[in-house]
Amino acid sequence: MRSDSRLSRMLHALIHMDRHDGAMTSEHLAQMLSTNPVVVRRTMAGLRDQGIVRSEKGHGGGWALNRSLGDVTLLDIYRALGDPRLFAIGLADDDPRCLVEQAVNAAVADTLSAAEALVIARFGEVTLADIAEDFDRRFAAVMGG
Template sequence: MKAANPLSDALHVMAHLVGQAEPRTSEQLAQCLPTHPVVIRRLLGQLQKGGLVHSVRGHGGGSQLARNAADITLHDIYIAIGAPALVQAGARDATRGCPIKQLVDQALDDGARQAQRLLEQRLQGITLDRLGAEFADHLQQHTPHGGSHAG
């Protein structure tokens, strides 16, 4: 079973909202991932609290970007969903166990912290409109005869 990746899911949802004139429902977005609409609603709630989407409930409702895609970085999305660890290494308690295990865990944890900082810097430099443009280019290259894409 695939492990949950909230950042990947949030980026996927946000990419599907770029350039949309009409709101998209959690059911529509769930088909794109694919996942359950409840998972999408949870993500959309976090993104709305972060000021990145605007959601309306009920018939005719759905979610849209709350800001211009050029003004939203992937780091903004990362922060909105609670800044989950991007890199995990080492043990739960690096102070226990034999001295060699402690050194190995410390080395892994140091590397994980450096990788985390690097990934966060990268996320700060990429805007949602850039991701959306890359998504559109990818679709154009991989969809025969300009067909539609579900995910």
């Protein structure tokens, strides 16, 4: 099963947008993310609907941040992407009357629910500013500063 990398890719794009002077076109973002501009526009529309980015028309237009990095959490981006599934693991549904399957599904569902709650809580604690600061530290280390 292929993993859903939209969250990571949008976080990547948003940090670049913060560091870019002016708006970034869908084409520029698509090239950076190795995807199609249509995919970028569709994804950014969800972020725009949540007030995270705005679209600017005309010459020099494109996508720009609408909020500061410190005001946006991973949870905000996750929600703007439509709450994608966190885990590929699922429950069996071969024979819902089977008591073993019921017991297994109950244990797995309970565990996944607890794990999801932890991930969602952590997403709410991490801001884009936290990620940008980590990038700055890594960049300084690579550049010898």
